[in-house]
Amino acid sequence: MRDFAEQRHPEIEVSGLRIKRDGKRLLDIDRLVLNGPGPLMILGPNGAGKSLLLRCLHGLIQPDGGVVRQDGQEMGLADRLQQAMVFQRPVLLRRSVAGNLNFVLRRQGFDRHLRGARVAELLAEGGLEGKARQPARSLSGGEAQRLAILRALATDPEVLFLDEPTSALDPQATQAIEALIAAAARRGVRIIMVTHDIGQARRLGQDILLMQGGRVAEQAEATAFFTKPESQAARRFLSGGLVI
Ligand SMILES: Nc1ncnc2c1ncn2[C@@H]1O[C@H](COP(=O)(O)OP(=O)(O)O)[C@@H](O)[C@H]1O
Ligand SMILES: [Mg+2]
Known part of the structure; x- marks a missing residue:
């Protein structure tokens, strides 16, 4: 097994997290502790609130109630600057491939003389050296x-959030992305990722969070989740049935 223990x-920690729209509770989580250290996969059917949760964790949306803490302190801008997020559809700058990475490194204040070497290193890691x-x-x-993932990694984040990064991709492209994510996890980047792909969650996940109707249906270590799920929601989800 992978060893994340040293990192x-x-x-x-999330408490009392609520988002309401038009009288409907979209997110309703009393308490949730994400203490890793391995990759966490957030699973659940469409509309379960996975993306909303991820956005709240990263501070992209302000919930109607509740608080997100990191190491006991309310998560603030300084914590968020140590995080990066990758979306389902990458948003890239109208620049060259290297230019996209260089831009991020420059913004990070990365030494100009070292930037070229770092860009080359990142490109090689993503198999994009020829591009x-x-x-x-x-x-x-x-x-x-x-x-998009390399650009996120270029900021050397403590936590990397990914929202269904492979849902628009074929199996081969998916495999390359998974390799990149697994390598980042081994280097100590905390991965918190939404996927609707059960196989992917099995391959990458150390811990699983199953969302349903804006709530947490089950949270478990991955092996336990896949071999003996405790909730009916998880059993249905794993058997391919609809979660209601
Ligand atoms: N800005 C919004 N206004 C109203 N409803 C929203 C908004 N954002 C998301 N929702 C609703 O909240 C629910 C959860 O959304 P989302 O987190 O995107 O689900 P998931 O990522 O699990 O598919 C969905 O029913 C969605 O339509
Ligand atoms: Mg989503």
């Missing part, structure tokens, strides 16, 4: 997503 891993000068927006879907 620093912030404990993230450095190509316009980023001309990349294939899989390549573009690899670049």
